[in-house]
Structures are given as structure tokens and as C-alpha cells.
Amino acid sequence: MTAILSRILAAHRDQPGALLPVLHEVQEAFGFIPPETVPAIAGALNLSRAEVHGVISYYHYFRQRPAGRHVVRVCCAEACQAVGGEALAEHAKARLAGSELTLEPVYCLGLCACGPAVQVDETQLHAAMTPAKFDALVARLESER
Ligand code: FES
Structure with a gap:
């Protein structure tokens, strides 16, 4: 180091x-x-x-501990907040408490017209996220080896 x-x-x-x-x-x-x-x-x-x-x-971006197996970012910027992003962020926090996945806020993923938006690692973007879709996504990520 x-x-x-x-x-x-x-x-x-x-x-x-x-x-x-x-x-x-x-x-x-x-x-x-x-x-x-x-x-x-x-x-x-x-x-x-x-x-x-x-x-x-x-800065939320800086991590003070190592990330989990996947990093799940929920958009907390205005356009997503206006279409349920705040409730989704609360849901995500409860769902991922104690999970091996890391939850982070992010401020706009460029999917403002079809929020709430979620990003997994640096590679996957998910639009129009709902709590049910979020749970299915998390279940899939947690089951990956
Ligand atoms: S405000 Fe959420 S993607 Fe732009």
C-alpha cells in the first residue's frame, strides 16, 4: 500500500x-x-x-470501508425523487441492511425521464425501478456466485 x-x-x-x-x-x-x-x-x-x-x-462517493460483492446505487436526484425515488431509497436501505451488497446514493444516472433509476456496479443501469423489481434484482445479485 x-x-x-x-x-x-x-x-x-x-x-x-x-x-x-x-x-x-x-x-x-x-x-x-x-x-x-x-x-x-x-x-x-x-x-x-x-x-x-x-x-x-x-462526499458520498468516497467509501470508508471496502465495498460488498456488488455496489447498488439508487438515484437520489430531483427527477427520480419526483417519481418515487425517495421511497425506493428507503426500501433499498431496509432490504440491504446486513446484505453483502453495498448501497450508495448517486446523483443522476442520465435516466431522468424514466426514473427511479438504479445502477449496479459500473455496468448495469435499471430504469423505472419499483420496490418489487428492486427485490427481484437484489435476489438475483445475491444468488450469483
Ligand atoms: S435524476 Fe435520477 S437519473 Fe437523473
Whole structure:
């Protein structure tokens, strides 16, 4: 981990506003932001650990623990909210509590005309999602080996 982190930090050390690009690259490399990387990131960018933690927790995109087998993103942006996205997000939260799947909010998947929209990993998009369709999708993902 140290060599990868050092390479990322060296590439951005003198760049203004380097924190977000660094966090993106750390998450790309490790799948999440390992807590033990925070002191090194803060030190290299001359920031406090609290500042780094603040940015990590502000952006939903950054994961503080490894993702589950699949990442399920429910759109929480306005157009989807207007057609049942909020209820779907609540349903998803209850359905995935304790699941091996990771639930994350996302803010627009480009399917605004046929929401609520859901994305699985980086590859599958699902439009006009309902709680029943969501349960069927989750059951399929959970049964995959
Ligand atoms: S608002 Fe949900 S896909 Fe655009």
C-alpha cells in the first residue's frame, strides 16, 4: 500500500486543490479510502487529518470501508425523487441492511425521464425501478456466485 500511496502523493504534492484528485486515485487503487492512509495524505498536502476526514465524509462517493460483492446505487436526484425515488431509497436501505451488497446514493444516472433509476456496479443501469423489481434484482445479485 505504501508504494502506491507514495506514488499518488508524489504526483500531486505541489498541485493546488490536490485533495480530491488524491482521494479519487486512492479509492481507485484500493477500492475505498483506507483509514491508515489519512495521516499520510494530510501530511503530504499540508492539511489536518480532520480536514481530510471532513472531505471523505462529505462526499458520498468516497467509501470508508471496502465495498460488498456488488455496489447498488439508487438515484437520489430531483427527477427520480419526483417519481418515487425517495421511497425506493428507503426500501433499498431496509432490504440491504446486513446484505453483502453495498448501497450508495448517486446523483443522476442520465435516466431522468424514466426514473427511479438504479445502477449496479459500473455496468448495469435499471430504469423505472419499483420496490418489487428492486427485490427481484437484489435476489438475483445475491444468488450469483
Ligand atoms: S435524476 Fe435520477 S437519473 Fe437523473
